[in-house]
Amino acid sequence: MSAVAGSLTSRRTFLPTRALWARLVRLRELQLLLAMAVVVAVSAVLHPDFVSSSNVSFMLADSSVTATLAIGQTLVILGKGIDLSVAPILGIAAIVVGFPAQNHGLPLAVALVIVMGVGIVLGVGNGILVSWARIPPIITTLATLSVYGGLQFIIANGQEVVNIPNFYDTFGNSDLVPGVPWALLAAVGLALVVWLFLRQTNLGRSIYAVGNDADAAHRSGIPVQRIIFLTYVLCGFLAGIAGLIYLCHTGSADSTTGTDSNVELTSIAATLIGGTTLTGGRGGVIGSVLGAIFLSIALTAMVFARIPPIWEPAGVGGLILLAMVTDRHSGNLGSGGPRRVGRRH
Amino acid sequence: MAALLSAPPAQRRSRTATSSERRRDRIWVMALAVVLGVEILYFSIAVSGFFGGGSGLLSLTEQFLDVGVIALGEAAVILAGEIDLSAGTMSSLSGITMAVLWRQGMEIWVAVLVALAISGAIGLLNGLIITVFKVDSLLVTLASQFILGAVATALGGGSPPYGFPGSFVSIAGTGTVGPVPDQLIVFAVLAAGVAIAIGRTRMGRSLALIGYNRPAARWSGIRVDRTVVGAFVASAFMAGISGILVSGLYNAARNDIGDSLLLPAITVVVLGGVDIFGGRGRISGVIIATFVLGFLTEGMLVAGDSSLSATMVTGILLIVCLVFKIGLERRGGSDVLGAVRRRAERLRHLGPGAGAPPAVGDELP
Numbered sequence: 001m002s003a004v005a006g007s008l009t010s011r012r013t014f015l016p017t018r019a020l021w022a023r024l025v026r027l028r029e030l031q032l033l034l035a036m037a038v039v040v041a042v043s044a045v046l047h048p049d050f051v052s053s054s055n056v057s058f059m060l061a062d063s064s065v066t067a068t069l070a071i072g073q074t075l076v077i078l079g080k081g082i083d084l085s086v087a088p089i090l091g092i093a094a095i096v097v098g099f100p101a102q103n104h105g106l107p108l109a110v111a112l113v114i115v116m117g118v119g120i121v122l123g124v125g126n127g128i129l130v131s132w133a134r135i136p137p138i139i140t141t142l143a144t145l146s147v148y149g150g151l152q153f154i155i156a157n158g159q160e161v162v163n164i165p166n167f168y169d170t171f172g173n174s175d176l177v178p179g180v181p182w183a184l185l186a187a188v189g190l191a192l193v194v195w196l197f198l199r200q201t202n203l204g205r206s207i208y209a210v211g212n213d214a215d216a217a218h219r220s221g222i223p224v225q226r227i228i229f230l231t232y233v234l235c236g237f238l239a240g241i242a243g244l245i246y247l248c249h250t251g252s253a254d255s256t257t258g259t260d261s262n263v264e265l266t267s268i269a270a271t272l273i274g275g276t277t278l279t280g281g282r283g284g285v286i287g288s289v290l291g292a293i294f295l296s297i298a299l300t301a302m303v304f305a306r307i308p309p310i311w312e313p314a315g316v317g318g319l320i321l322l323a324m325v326t327d328r329h330s331g332n333l334g335s336g337g338p339r340r341v342g343r344r345h
Numbered sequence: 346m347a348a349l350l351s352a353p354p355a356q357r358r359s360r361t362a363t364s365s366e367r368r369r370d371r372i373w374v375m376a377l378a379v380v381l382g383v384e385i386l387y388f389s390i391a392v393s394g395f396f397g398g399g400s401g402l403l404s405l406t407e408q409f410l411d412v413g414v415i416a417l418g419e420a421a422v423i424l425a426g427e428i429d430l431s432a433g434t435m436s437s438l439s440g441i442t443m444a445v446l447w448r449q450g451m452e453i454w455v456a457v458l459v460a461l462a463i464s465g466a467i468g469l470l471n472g473l474i475i476t477v478f479k480v481d482s483l484l485v486t487l488a489s490q491f492i493l494g495a496v497a498t499a500l501g502g503g504s505p506p507y508g509f510p511g512s513f514v515s516i517a518g519t520g521t522v523g524p525v526p527d528q529l530i531v532f533a534v535l536a537a538g539v540a541i542a543i544g545r546t547r548m549g550r551s552l553a554l555i556g557y558n559r560p561a562a563r564w565s566g567i568r569v570d571r572t573v574v575g576a577f578v579a580s581a582f583m584a585g586i587s588g589i590l591v592s593g594l595y596n597a598a599r600n601d602i603g604d605s606l607l608l609p610a611i612t613v614v615v616l617g618g619v620d621i622f623g624g625r626g627r628i629s630g631v632i633i634a635t636f637v638l639g640f641l642t643e644g645m646l647v648a649g650d651s652s653l654s655a656t657m658v659t660g661i662l663l664i665v666c667l668v669f670k671i672g673l674e675r676r677g678g679s680d681v682l683g684a685v686r687r688r689a690e691r692l693r694h695l696g697p698g699a700g701a702p703p704a705v706g707d708e709l710p
């Protein structure tokens with residue numbers, strides 16, 4: 001990073017804008033916490049079991065996969081991209097470590113290294129196509145969704161992971177203290193690291209700059225395409241880790257893990273609910289994690305309210321619409337100028 | 346794609362689709378036609394049971410025309426610079442609605458009309474939310490995709506209706522005229538209609554201009570919002586038709602049938618040469634791409650490959666095509682002098698030694 005880039009992304013130059021969106025982001029996070037409190041309070045009054053430690057622990061552990069994916073998705077969307085291929089990346093990571101874990105008791109640390117590697121390699125694939133070949137992100141990741149999905153099918157070779165060692169299960173399904181599962185702590189830990197990265201490093205702040213206005217970022221010496229490349233690699237990396245968390249939490253993996261439950265759309269939903277906007281450059285990872293947790297709480301509340309589980313997708317859709325309506329920025333994008341010059345980049 | 350952004354907006358958007366751009370679009374369509382010919386030839390020779398005396402080839406089309414029908418509507422939306430992610434579940438919902446109404450005792454063709462009307466109304470709702478609240482269509486249709494899917498599942502219940510009247514199954518599904526499947530005829534009619542509507546009418550031209558340069562479209566008196574809403578209605582309507590066709594083909598309604606149609610449909614549109622950011626593209630390309638992709642998938646399935654490896658090849662095909670196409674655009678899009686001038690301009694803006702070297706390929710696409 002050159003001196004010019006350093007000074008332009010430094011705190012002083014960015015202060016007015018940063019204060020503005022920092023305020024807005026905090027607002028969305030408050031909204032989410034408030035909404036969570038309301039949903040939890042109402043459900044707890046109607047069904048006291050809702051706040052039992054086992055249910056809380058279940059909801060939070062359940063959200064940790066989505067949360068980890070959403071952290072990566074947030075990085076990509078902040079850079080004005082989108083990544084639909086996180087589902088098969090998660091799936092490939094889960095089966096690649098799932099088989100050795102099932103058959104040979106692969107240590108968890110080794111598994112972690114492997115899923116990180118898998119995620120990085122597949123993320124690099126996306127990154128090359130987007131930032132070097134310049135294929136629009138939505139098309140790139142649509143294509144790699146199919147390609148990686150096929151790869152997952154080939155790797156799985158018709159086999160299923162059904163039986164994982166105990167220590168995997170312990171990580172995926174037990175609590176530090178009742179109600180606080182390890183899996184969620186892992187996701188929150190990752191979120192904090194990424195949050196610091198976005199806030200405190202030039203590289204992280206460059207992602208905001210690129211997503212906000214790639215032209216301006218380019219002119220101020222930020223290597224735009226390299227930053228975009230990086231976001232896809234990080235997203236793949238996090239999707240790989242999410243694959244391991246998924247494996248530990250559910251104890252199973254097969255040729256369609258991830259794609260069959262449309263986790264890519266859920267992760268985008270969590271990100272959008274968390275206040276990150278598709279127009280890039282605005283939002284943050286803390287909101288996305290809260291979005292994922294809120295999604296899980298709201299869907300569980302629906303189950304407690306005896307709404308049949310088939311309506312779950314409608315709940316997700318409704319929450320996306322709600323997030324959209326409550327986003328004060330979405331309403332005035334169209335005033336005057338070209339509304340979507342360079343959208344979906 | 347930051348390449349688009351790296352030029353000042355005025356410079357980029359002051360042009361209209363140039364004749365050289367139009368020529369390249371035509372070349373793309375011709376190249377697709379050649380690919381289609383080679384592909385059919387290859388599979389006919391290499392895979393026994395693919396050609397089937399010609400009628401086998403024709404009957405294979407039934408397996409993928411539903412994707413083509415959705416792609417026709419999706420093309421209109423993408424041409425306007427928007428996207429409709431709800432087309433897949435819209436297709437499921439339409440099939441289920443039709444089937445449930447029929448089971449309730451409604452005449453089947455009336456049920457079809459009602460299902461199509463509901464599809465159109467949902468498209469209208471999508472379009473209105475997008476234009477009135479000025480929100481990203483990706484966001485709105487992502488939400489409606491979830492919602493429509495849930496409604497379809499709820500409507501269908503545990504055992505969605507099956508066993509429709511013979512006349513319906515014959516016309517909408519498996520019937521043929523001579524060796525030509527009815528579905529192919531329906532597709533031909535729809536494709537011709539959309540091709541004329543987009544290529545030859547005022548509305549179609551407006552749509553492309555909106556996608557190319559929205560402010561210019563607004564300033565030249567085009568009713569932008571109304572036209573965009575129209576595109577969403579068309580997309581939902583076509584998705585509705587495709588849902589009916591699928592139900593007819595399988596003689597059963599299924600609440601998840603549309604889920605697998607959306608991504609291939611978008612692939613077809615992009616493969617057909619429609620710019621994903623709108624403004625450029627030809628329906629003829631989309632029509633040919635339907636067959637290119639369809640025969641490729643079916644050819645692989647007939648040859649005994651799994652459907653997932655066929656999907657994988659679809660993805661690779663899409664990437665290869667786009668790398669090729671974007672390379673073509675980048676090379677042909679700007680003459681050498683223009684590139685030099687822009688580079689000089691950029692250096693003047695940045696000053697010597699201003700940070701990172703210009704990223705590779707910063708010319709206009």
